[in-house]
Amino acid sequence: MSETARDHAPRRRRADAQRNRERLLAEADAAxxxxxxxxxxxxxxxxxxxxxxxxxxxxxxRAALLDALLRDxxxxxxxxxxxxxxxxxxxxxxxxxxxxxxxVAAHGAGYTGxxxxxxxxxxxxxxxxxxxxxxxxxxxxxxxxxxxxxxxxRAELTPxxxxxxxxxxxxxxxxxxxxxxxxxxxTVLLDGLRP
Amino acid sequence: MSETARDHAPRRRRADAQRNRERLLAEADAAxxxxxxxxxxxxxxxxxxxxxxxxxxxxxxRAALLDALLRDxxxxxxxxxxxxxxxxxxxxxxxxxxxxxxxVAAHGAGYTGxxxxxxxxxxxxxxxxxxxxxxxxxxxxxxxxxxxxxxxxRAELTPxxxxxxxxxxxxxxxxxxxxxxxxxxxTVLLDGLRP
DNA sequence: CTAGTAACCTGAGGCCGTCTCAGGAAACGC
DNA sequence: GCGTTTCCTGAGACGGCCTCAGGTTACTAG
Numbered sequence: 001m002s003e004t005a006r007d008h009a010p011r012r013r014r015a016d017a018q019r020n021r022e023r024l025l026a027e028a029d030a031a032x033x034x035x036x037x038x039x040x041x042x043x044x045x046x047x048x049x050x051x052x053x054x055x056x057x058x059x060x061x062r063a064a065l066l067d068a069l070l071r072d073x074x075x076x077x078x079x080x081x082x083x084x085x086x087x088x089x090x091x092x093x094x095x096x097x098x099x100x101x102x103x104v105a106a107h108g109a110g111y112t113g114x115x116x117x118x119x120x121x122x123x124x125x126x127x128x129x130x131x132x133x134x135x136x137x138x139x140x141x142x143x144x145x146x147x148x149x150x151x152x153x154r155a156e157l158t159p160x161x162x163x164x165x166x167x168x169x170x171x172x173x174x175x176x177x178x179x180x181x182x183x184x185x186x187t188v189l190l191d192g193l194r195p
Numbered sequence: 196m197s198e199t200a201r202d203h204a205p206r207r208r209r210a211d212a213q214r215n216r217e218r219l220l221a222e223a224d225a226a227x228x229x230x231x232x233x234x235x236x237x238x239x240x241x242x243x244x245x246x247x248x249x250x251x252x253x254x255x256x257r258a259a260l261l262d263a264l265l266r267d268x269x270x271x272x273x274x275x276x277x278x279x280x281x282x283x284x285x286x287x288x289x290x291x292x293x294x295x296x297x298x299v300a301a302h303g304a305g306y307t308g309x310x311x312x313x314x315x316x317x318x319x320x321x322x323x324x325x326x327x328x329x330x331x332x333x334x335x336x337x338x339x340x341x342x343x344x345x346x347x348x349r350a351e352l353t354p355x356x357x358x359x360x361x362x363x364x365x366x367x368x369x370x371x372x373x374x375x376x377x378x379x380x381x382t383v384l385l386d387g388l389r390p
Numbered sequence: 391c392t393a394g395t396a397a398c399c400t401g402a403g404g405c406c407g408t409c410t411c412a413g414g415a416a417a418c419g420c
Numbered sequence: 421g422c423g424t425t426t427c428c429t430g431a432g433a434c435g436g437c438c439t440c441a442g443g444t445t446a447c448t449a450g
Contacts, residue, residue, distance in 0.1 A: 014397060014446055040436060051400045056438065119370070154383070161379055164371065168363040168380075175314070176359065184356055185363075188349070192387030209417055209426060235407065246429045251409065 021058050023048040028065055036112030036174075037066065064128040066117055073107055074132045081139030085146070094152035097143045098190045101166050104136060105186065108170025115170035122163075137163055153193045165189060216253050218243040223260055231307030231369075232261065259323040261312055268302055269327045276334030280341070289347035292338045293385045296361050299331060300381065303365025310365035317358075332358055348388045360384060 013021070027048040031039035041062065045055040059065040080103055083089045084096040091099065108115040121129030122137055141159035148155065169189060173182045208216070222243040226234035236257065240250040254260035275298055278284045279291040286294065303310040316324030317332055336354035343350065364384055368377045 012447095016446070017398060020399085041438090042436060052437085053401070053439075054399055057398070060438095062437095156379055157383070158376075161376060161383075164367055164376070164380060165383065168367040171366050172359055172363040181353075181356060181359065184351055185359060188352070188356075188360065188387035189384060190387070192383035192385070207418095211417070212427060215428085236409090237407065247408085248410080248430070249428055252427070255409095257408095 017058075020048070020050050020054055024050065024055055024058060024065075025069055029069055032066075032069070032111040032114075037062070037114050037117050041065075061128060063117065063121060066114070067128040067132060070107075070110075070132065073110070074136070077103060077107060078135055078139070081136075081143070085139070085142055092152070093143075093147040093150040094194075097147040097153065097162075097193075100140060100143050101162065101169070101190065102186060104140065104166050105169040105173060108167065109173030109182075112174045115167050115174055118170075119167050140166065151195065154195050157193065212253075215243070215245050215249055219245065219250055219253060219260075220264055224264055227261075227264070227306040227309075232257070232309050232312050236260075256323060258312065258316060261309070262323040262327060265302075265305075265327065268305070269331070272298060272302060273330055273334070276331075276338070280334070280337055287347070288338075288342040288345040289389075292342040292348070292357075292388075295335060295338050296357065296364070296385065297381060299335065299361050300364040300368060303362065304368030304377075307369045310362050310369055313365075314362050335361065346390065349390050352388065 024044065027044045028039075031044050031047070041055055042052050045052045048055070055065075059068060081100060084091070084100055090096050108118055117129060118133050118136075121127040122133040124130060127133075137159075140162055144153070144157070144159040144162045147153045148157065169186060172185060176182065219239065222239045223234075226239050226242070236250055237247050240247045243250070250260075254263060276295065279286070279295055285291050303313055312324060313328050313331070316322040317328040319325060322328075332354075335357055339348070339352070339354040339357045342348045343352065364381060367380060371377065
């Protein structure tokens with residue numbers, strides 16, 4: 001957080017544009033935390049001290065806004081996925097899969113409604129969230145196949161099944177805020193994967 | 196289904212009102228099936244050949260419309276719950292619980308978005324869906340406690356946990372239409388309940 | 391310091407949705 | 421038929437999404 005703040009935005013931006021972008025992201029994060037991913041974009045713009053059009057100028061859609069907001073968290077998940085798959089650092093297949101599922105479920109629970117958005121982003125190739133969703137899905141697929149090949153999970157489970165279960169868990173956790181319960185439920189779900 | 200159609204509406208209604216009510220329910224069912232429970236009420240009214248105000252006259256809120264639409268299905272679930280709890284007809288505790296969970300999950304998957312509505316109806320005492328949700332929840336609670344007392348499920352699981360799991364399953368099944376997958380996922384979930 | 395330019399911002403306005411309510415229409419009972 | 425009660429209508433207030441023509445501002449080259 002210094003002059004390298006423009007990491008993944010090599011093109012110089014006008015100072016006011018940069019400021020507005022940051023305020024918008026901050027307000028969007030606050031609004032999404034409080035009201036979920038369906039929070040009013042108009043209100044977000046207003047609270048950022050900016051006109052609606054400015055918001056749309058920076059983020060053409062809700063998905064684009066989310067994508068920008070989640071960039072770091074997604075990056076961290078990609079890294080985790082790589083580590084869980086790399087031959088040198090990977091834990092046993094079942095543990096790798098469950099650690100992945102817990103991480104993704106926790107991520108999808110970050111905002112109420114995020115699970116739906118990620119689900120939708122996977123289906124819609126035009127969504128700004130599509131790339132991220134696809135990478136998450138690919139990592140999950142690889143981990144699932146490895147676990148399946150090792151006989152660590154029921155043979156009939158497909159990667160899509162795993163994705164569905166993670167989404168459901170994220171949906172649930174995203175509207176409860178009870179971490180103890182979340183843990184119990186994830187345990188039920190993950191134990192059920194075993195053959 | 197004949198002249199006894201006004202079962203739970205003892206008060207005579209004007210013929211046109213009765214007709215409109217039925218057309219509205221039919222169109223709402225169609226719309227909810229196609230587009231989920233967030234379908235536009237204006238469009239439903241229009242397709243029923245009626246002004247918006249008429250719809251709101253019959254059903255003050257989306258929840259009221261859903262409540263009317265689901266009345267029979269809820270009644271059937273209450274009956275099932277009673278049977279699963281009655282000492283004469285009840286199967287073993289674990290089977291009773293899982294049959295209940297499967298039935299409620301299937302019900303909540305009837306329309307995309309219904310799971311959220313039922314969840315919300317439980318929380319909001321003013322919702323027209325509240326009574327039905329509360330009864331469903333009570334039956335689930337009793338079945339859970341019985342299963343827990345019999346040592347058929349993990350000791351740490353609460354009735355709220357079960358409700359949450361059923362909701363998540365309903366959410367999932369409500370946006371997939373793959374019954375084979377639905378079965379696999381429910382199996383995972385229900386097997387995970389065991390100690 | 392200044393002018394020119396490209397980048398950016400604004401907000402009215404079109405569209406659709408929810409929900410209400412005053413006034414009009416229609417069914418019913420006699 | 422006629423009065424009464426019940427019901428229906430649809431304009432309109434309000435908020436959300438999204439766009440785009442026109443105004444504004446930061447930067448830059450001189």
